[in-house]
Amino acid sequence: MRLDGHIHVMDPAAAPEATFPQRLSAAGCAGGLVISLPPPGYNHLAQGFGERLENLCSWCAAGSSRYGFLWIDPLDPEVCMQIDAAPAAGVRGFKVICDRFYPYDPRAMAVFRRIAATGYPVLLHSGVLGDGKFSSHYNRPIGFECLIENPKLRFALAHFGWPWCDEYLALLLMFQSKEASDPDAPKMFLDNTAGTPHIYRKEALQRLDGVCRIRERMFFGSDLLAGDYRAKRAAELMARDDDIYRELGWDNTAIDHVYHRNLMAFIEGEK
Ligand SMILES: [Zn+2]
Numbered sequence: 001m002r003l004d005g006h007i008h009v010m011d012p013a014a015a016p017e018a019t020f021p022q023r024l025s026a027a028g029c030a031g032g033l034v035i036s037l038p039p040p041g042y043n044h045l046a047q048g049f050g051e052r053l054e055n056l057c058s059w060c061a062a063g064s065s066r067y068g069f070l071w072i073d074p075l076d077p078e079v080c081m082q083i084d085a086a087p088a089a090g091v092r093g094f095k096v097i098c099d100r101f102y103p104y105d106p107r108a109m110a111v112f113r114r115i116a117a118t119g120y121p122v123l124l125h126s127g128v129l130g131d132g133k134f135s136s137h138y139n140r141p142i143g144f145e146c147l148i149e150n151p152k153l154r155f156a157l158a159h160f161g162w163p164w165c166d167e168y169l170a171l172l173l174m175f176q177s178k179e180a181s182d183p184d185a186p187k188m189f190l191d192n193t194a195g196t197p198h199i200y201r202k203e204a205l206q207r208l209d210g211v212c213r214i215r216e217r218m219f220f221g222s223d224l225l226a227g228d229y230r231a232k233r234a235a236e237l238m239a240r241d242d243d244i245y246r247e248l249g250w251d252n253t254a255i256d257h258v259y260h261r262n263l264m265a266f267i268e269g270e271k
Contacts, residue, residue, distance in 0.1 A: 001030045001065075001259075001260055002027075002028050002029045002030065002220070002238070002259040002260060003029055003030060003031055003032045003033070003065060003219075003220070003259060003260055003263050003264075004024065004027070004029045004031075004032030004033070004220060004221060004222050004224070004234060005032055005033045005156075005191055005193075005219040005220055005221040005263045005266075006032075006033060006035070006123075006158060006191055006193040006220075006221025006222060006223050007032050007033065007034045007035065007221075007222065007223075007224055007225070007226050007229070008034075008035050008223065008224070008225050008226065009034060009035065009036055009037050009055060009056065009059055009225070009226045009227065010037065010038070010045065010225055010227075011045065011225070011227050012037055012045055012047055012051070012055065014225075014226070014227025014228070015227075016055075016058040016059045016226070020059065020066075020226055020227075020229060021064070021066075023229040023230075023231045024229060024231070024234075026231035026235075027229070027231035027232075027234035027235045027238075028234075028235060028238065029234065030065045031064055031065025031066045031067070032065070032066060032067070032263075033067050033069055033092075033093075033123070033221070033263065033267070034056065034059050034060050034066055034067065034068050034069065034226055035069050035071055035095045035123070036052045036053070036055065036056035036068065036069065036070045036071045036095070037051070037052045037055055037056070037071065038071050038097075039052065039071055039072055039073035039076060040073065040076070041073050041075065041076070041099075041100075042071075042073070042097070042099060042131075043131075049076075049078065049082050052070060052071065053070060053086060053089050053091070056068040056069075056070060056091065057089055057090050057091075059226050060090065062090060067092040067093070067267055068090060068091050068092055069091065069092065069093040069094060069095045069123055070082070070086045070091045070093075070094055070095065071094075071095040071096070071097070072094050072095070072096060072111070073096075074096060074101065074105070074107050074108040074110075074111040075100070075101060075107055079111055080110075080111075080114055083111070083114050083115060083118060084114075084118070087118065087120060091120075092120065092121075092267050093120045093121040093122060093123060093266075093267060094115055094120060094121070094122045094123070095122070095123045095124075096108070096111070096112075096122055096123075096124055096125075097124075097125040097129070097131075097139075098124070098125065098135075098138040098139055098143070099129060099131055099133065099135045099138065100133075100135065100138065101138060102138050102143050103124070103138075103143045103144050103146055103147070104143060104146035109146060109150070112147060112150050112153060112155075113150055113153075115153065116150055116151065116152050116153035116186070119152075119269065121154040121155065121156065121189075121266050121267060122153070122154070122155045122156075123155070123156050123158065123191060124144065124155055124156065124157050124158065125139055125158055125159065126139050126140075126141050126144065126157040126158060126159055126160075126161040126164075126168065126195075127139055127140075127141070127158075127159040127160065127161040127162040127163065127164060127168075127195045128162060128163065128195070139161075140161070140164055140167060141157065141161035141164050141167040141168040141170075141171045142164075142167050142170075142171060144157060144171060145171060145174065147175075147186050147188075148174065148175065148178055148185075148186060150186050151184040151185065151186065152184055152186065153186040153187070154186070154187045154189065154266060154269065155186065155187075155188060155189065156188070156189035156190065156191040156219070156266055157171075157188065157189075157190065157191065158191035158193045158195065158221065159191070159193055159194065159195025159196070160190070160192070160195055160196050160204050160208070161195075162195035162196045162197075162200075162204075163200075165196065165200070165204045165207070165208075166207070168208075169207055169208055169211055169212065171188070172188055172190070172208070172212045172214075173211060173212055175187075175188040176188070176212055176213060187217075187270075188217070189217050189218070189219065189262065189265075189266045190208070190214055190217055190218040190219070191218075191219060191221045192205075192218050192219065192220055192221060192241070192258070193221030193222065193223045194223065194237070198240065201240075201241075201244065202244045202247065205244055205245075205248065206248060209248055215250065215254045215257060215258070216257060216262060216265075217262060217265075218258050218262055219258060219259070219262040219263035219266060220237075220238065220241065220258055220259050220263075222234045222237055238259070241258075242255060245258070
């Protein structure tokens with residue numbers, strides 16, 4: 001069973017419709033991680049907490065394999081209330097994009113500590129942002145080193161930190177070595193959603209796999225939209241990655257883990 005670990009809802013007018021599960025299954029996916037509409041402050045389509053929550057839940061029917069992640073803004077004065085209230089509505093984790101603050105901004109750090117206390121995970125953008133603003137510098141992988149002081153946090157960094165893939169690798173090494181000596185260390189997961197143009201992807205994967213333990217920590221993501229889930233595109237992305245995994249000598253079990261087990265370990269914690 002395959003899951004897509006990075007699906008966005010970006011259009012508040014897109015109506016959750018019956019074809020979403022069908023489109024996912026046409027791509028070979030049983031479900032995935034669905035990110036809510038952006039919070040106020042991110043773009044002109046942003047929605048308030050109540051609207052985002054309600055909209056997100058409508059894409060992720062209870063009992064389905066679709067897991068809703070609420071996109072929150074650490075600079076929102078009500079963000080702590082939102083973190084505390086969202087799980088009761090069925091939210092399974094949180095999404096943060098550092099678009100106008102560094103991850104080590106004290107306000108963001110307080111939010112990451114709050115998330116760790118709930119036991120829910122957080123999915124983070126890393127690498128160039130391309131949101132039309134002067135914002136990529138907030139997302140250099142090394143800026144997330146601050147999370148090493150956040151015990152028990154489960155977080156995933158998306159996009160391999162493109163184009164700072166070596167910096168991303170160094171960061172992952174630091175977190176993995178901390179984990180080896182401290183049972184309460186934060187756990188870093190890799191969301192392999194593209195950022196890396198395809199010609200760099202094999203090299204990035206090869207380096208990461210050669211130095212770090214990624215086979216048990218990386219999950220697949222497409223960055224496609226829930227409202228217009230392009231099954232053919234998702235299937236193409238998976239097929240391209242599968243070719244790389246085989247070239248790297250991965251067996252079917254390792255490949256299966258990238259498409260299922262590792263995402264569930266991120267969402268639910270490792271059992
Ligand atoms: Zn994304």
